[in-house]
Amino acid sequence: MSLQNKINNNLVRYMELIPGTSAFIDARTPGSDLKDNFCIIGAGVAESSRQHVHIRETAGFNIGAAGQPPGIKNSLHSHRTAELFVVFRGQFRFYWGNDGEHEAVLSHGDVISIPTNLFRGFEVVGRDYGFMFSVLGGDDSGGGVIWHPNVIKDSQGHGLYLKADGTLVDTIDGDQVPIESELMPLLTDEELATFDSYTAQEMMPYVALRKDYVPTGEDFDTKNVKQYALTGHPLADYDFQVKSEDEVSIMAYELSEGGSIPQHSRPEKQVLINFDGDTEVVLTHNGEQANVTLTRGDVFSVPEGASYSLTNLRGNSLTYCILGSDKPTKL
Incomplete structure (x- = not known):
């Protein structure tokens, strides 16, 4: 393969990005719908087998992106691997903690490395469509997404079910409704208590503001x-x-x-x-x-x-x- 062909295979143009609109269990929950998820390099932690992946070879980490209009949230979740974000367009309010009780607003060029074992979510604030790139450590999903139990409860009745093996079932797109024993179990109160919490001040060392x-x-x-x-x-x-x-x-x-x-x-x-x-x-x-x-x-x-x-x-x-x-x- 010529070097020019390698370049063409390794290039993803911003204007040619293909979104997935039902990549995660919360994709149809009111307030968390109307969002686009992108798998640019590697499948990341997308739960849907229908998610488009631009470049499958990861070589150590995954690059994805999230795009959404104002007021739309990515619900509380955690990861076992690193998750870093670079805000590209608009303003994002990041919130974290078991109840999403802490927050910070980041904008164009701001970078955040969110610690593992911590529930986090984000929403676009202001008037503009928001878009940010994400980086996930590891060659695979690292065990996928760990959802807050309230997110799984809120998603019920909207056609998306998460199985215990981390795969997403979409009954609106023709999948069969899974039996209860196949579903992802909810975290218990004891399990929730093992997750970390950071104040806004404690989170700032994990943030590089563009102006700084x-x-x-x-x-x-x-x-x-x-x-x-x-x-x-x-x-x-x-x-x-x-x-x-x-x-x-x-x-x-x-x-x-x-x-x-x-x-x-x-x-x-x-x-x-x-x-x-x-x-x-x-x-x-x-x-x-x-x-x-x-x-x-x-x-x-x-x-x-x-x-x-x-x-x-x-x-x-x-x-x-x-x-x-x-x-x-x-x-």
């Missing part, structure tokens, strides 16, 4: 380039702003007019999310060279073993780099 990004010149001391080390392990060589053990890390590169990052490679798996502006990626792999221009919202999985450069083509560009390790090797 701190540039680091650790890899590229290049004119018109700012590099940010946003999330990663507290013992990593990089001084990450959010110090969390997530199995993944997030870097970001802000290129002003004329800015570029030279050709380089990393041993870790890399996925680029082009957040703002237009960015040209020039790749070299096994003696071949090819290029691709990433526009706003595009996602590109860098082929294993390839080196690449980034060049700003228009305005200021901001590109996130998701790495398949929370202790990435310094260049």
Whole structure:
């Protein structure tokens, strides 16, 4: 396969994203309907077998997205693996705790790494449609979603049932109603008591606000380039702003007019999310060279073993780099 064909297979354009509208058990619950779920790289934790997946090969982590209009919620749930979000459009109110009693509002470019063993949900606030990218650690769903019992109760009567093996049954789409013994059991009060709680102040170390990004010149001391080390392990060589053990890390590169990052490679798996502006990626792999221009919202999985450069083509560009390790090797 030519390098250009690999590029085409590894590229997901924002304008070509295909949503799923019944990916989870709460997808038809009033107040949690009217939302789009996207599996961009890997199937993530989508419970529906009908969910479209753009790129199935994960190589260590999953990239997804959530899009929804104002007032629509993603219900309280927890994960056994890392879950990180980067807000792309609109404003999201994140709420967490067993009763969703704590909250924070995040907007464009804000990043949050939500700890495991913690119930969380989110809704779009304000007047604009909201969209954010999500990163899930691990090659698979890590055991799927752990739903708050109230979410499972509220979903009853809307045609979606969650089985004990984590699969979703959609009776409106023709599936048979499962028998009661097949259904996911509700968490008991004793099990709920084992989940953690964080105040809003305790959650702030897990948040990197766009206005507070701190540039680091650790890899590229290049004119018109700012590099940010946003999330990663507290013992990593990089001084990450959010110090969390997530199995993944997030870097970001802000290129002003004329800015570029030279050709380089990393041993870790890399996925680029082009957040703002237009960015040209020039790749070299096994003696071949090819290029691709990433526009706003595009996602590109860098082929294993390839080196690449980034060049700003228009305005200021901001590109996130998701790495398949929370202790990435310094260049």
